[in-house]
Amino acid sequence: MTGARLLGSGSALPKRVLTNADLAAQIDTSDEWIVERTGIRQRYIAGDDETTSTLAIAAARAAIDDAGIDASSIDLIILATATPDNTFPATATKVQHALGCNGGVAFDVAAVCSGFLYALATADSLLKTGMGTRALVIGAETFSRILDWEDRTTCVLFGDGAGAIVLEASDTGAAGDNDGPGILASRLHADGGQHDLLYVDGGPSTTQTVGHLRMKGREVFRHAVVNLASVLGEVIEEAGISVEDIDWVVPHQANARILDATARKLGIPREKVIITVDQHANTSAASVPLAFDVARRDGRIKSGDLVMFEAMGGGFTWGASLMRI
Template sequence: MTGSRLVGSGSALPRRVVTNGELAARIDTSDEWIVERTGIRQRYIAGEGETTASLATEAARAALADCGLAARDIDLIVLATATPDNTFPATATKVQHALGCNGGIAFDVAAVCSGFLYALATADSMLRTGMGRRALVIGAETFSRILDWNDRTTCVLFGDGAGAVVLEAPTSGDSAPGESAAGVLATRLHADGAQHDLLYVDGGPSTTQTVGHLRMKGREVFRHAVVNLSEVLNEVLDAAGVRAAEIDWIVPHQANARILDATARKLGIPAEKVIVTVDRHANTSAASVPLAFDAARCDGRIRPGDLVMFEAMGGGFTWGASLVRL
């Protein structure tokens, strides 16, 4: 049976835009250096009063409006984030309360940049087993608050934002005879804790009792990303019985333009099928896939009936991919 149907999407970005030029005035970098190595030209940075929960709530409301649903129609909220408002309770519960749909299921998922894929798979599995009819799946981050702004190799890479989708549980009448059924077709997830030291935050309640800062060995992360993402994309294609040429769009984690290009080339997928927003959003971790997806729906590229591949890799390492028919 085809999985849950993706029926709506929404996004939210902080008010403040920070260009490469503004960063170059503060640290030893330049617009040319950043663009050449990453493809990033700007990012959004959360200001006073803007938190992971507030951005997530705004994106959730936009997703509900997109599909004409009310908050009371939501039974489940799964929120992916590495930058929660508090150590506990889950940021998802704050979103739930802000939306006014208390009493259902709400929890966070921590898988860093792969978080949205993990959250999507979790929500889809729960809806398939009857634990709810509709779910909000959200990726939301305020990564600017864990960056070392003196480290030019990392602080130029990240931004803040949130994206959300609404999932509906599958039913037997979701497609007419002869039509391709809409819904989640296949998902594969992986993790490898041996790679911890390549991408991590050097703090936490149980170790340093601090929030800490992001640390990354970029070259090694790049190498792992291209190999891992190519492999998991092929796993999902095999599981769904689909050829790469049949994919209408790839919506990847927006980490680095070079990674996006290299992964597409490895799979033989034309660059024009890859949704790219890293130039204006930078790397928003768990928010990047739903932000890119919503942007491509809003500008008319992604349409009902399209076959869309989501993919991401993040700290942990964690990585995964999901194939969805809209």
């Protein structure tokens, strides 16, 4: 097989909605302050009975139903998350067992907000080499569990959720075949020298604790716009298309200002950018597949559309992938 085509998508959100007004009652902030700086109006927060695995399983089942297949036909599961249920085993194995497709490949990918892009490229590569025939690629997070709820500069930015897609090995979407469905091009990068700009101040090997998210927002913003514009350009060049050929951009939903700045830098009209950050906030590895599923289900993204995915996260890691739906 030479490619991987999309069969279906799904998503899941926790039951609890936390609005900006709710946050303003807990910390020194306001709806106006948050909206002006981020575009976020609300986010979903996992309850005691909701975990990364429960959200991932719900999103996976929705994607499988959308694909119209039996879960037992899935032989590859890759789950992107920075908030696994346990240090080990991989949360993907919990998803595998819940779906009843034990015996295939199942593992987690840790690339924070770029995790889904890393997982997508990995699944595409494994399907091409025959390591599987159908893959479930998931981004799922409960970032609320690693937030410092007294730090108004970070706790207002994030939420919980999950998104998933089902891919199938295919002989379409190969290099040079931009008309057939499939993943046409992907590019991934990392720069460990930027570790201290966005990280969690804990871990089993250092503090023996989970820790809290820490971020230098202005520096992250600057790197995000430059890195994302650059990697999008790389994918466009590799696929041999023009910016005008792209029907939709599904970006990591970090901040409305980053989305706008990146689109302007590339000359992409805002009406071609899928934006859900106002409703979901930053759900890290879940944000791209979650936004994609929303746009497919409301009818914006259709079969045959050329869709660009992009994200940047802690590490720094960043990447982009172009898919014909």
